[in-house]
Amino acid sequence: MSEPQKLSFREMCDRFDVTPRTLRYYEYIELLRPERRGRVRFFGPREVARMTLILRGRRFGFSLEEIRQWLEMYDTIGTAAQHRAWLEMADRQLKTLRAEHAALGRTIDELQDLRDRTAGDAPVGTGTETGTAGAPRD
Numbered sequence: 001m002s003e004p005q006k007l008s009f010r011e012m013c014d015r016f017d018v019t020p021r022t023l024r025y026y027e028y029i030e031l032l033r034p035e036r037r038g039r040v041r042f043f044g045p046r047e048v049a050r051m052t053l054i055l056r057g058r059r060f061g062f063s064l065e066e067i068r069q070w071l072e073m074y075d076t077i078g079t080a081a082q083h084r085a086w087l088e089m090a091d092r093q094l095k096t097l098r099a100e101h102a103a104l105g106r107t108i109d110e111l112q113d114l115r116d117r118t119a120g121d122a123p124v125g126t127g128t129e130t131g132t133a134g135a136p137r138d
Helices: 009-016 020-028 045-059 064-076 079-121
Strands: 035-037 040-043
Touching (some): 009 040
């Protein structure tokens, strides 16, 4: 049976579109533990899966510490506890994101209203009709 595919440091950066600094930092804070052969790092399937989860967690708004703790559960207390923790984290983050979404919606509505009122008050011939407001005049 063949050994699982391992990625070099550069291949890992390229695959996940992250900077070398980011990858080194994730290793430094123990989110990733690549295999080392001298100064060379190799990332196996476990690290690739972890990186996928890390980036997904960041996209969902979780802190790196939350992600680290959640990933550590797999190694220390097992998948059942990890699943329960994930559900709690997801519920909490969904509540936060929904509140942010509602606040952003109100901000967009307020800006749109102000923009529309301003456009309605603009004097004819100011350039706002053609989108040239603020352009230098000849």
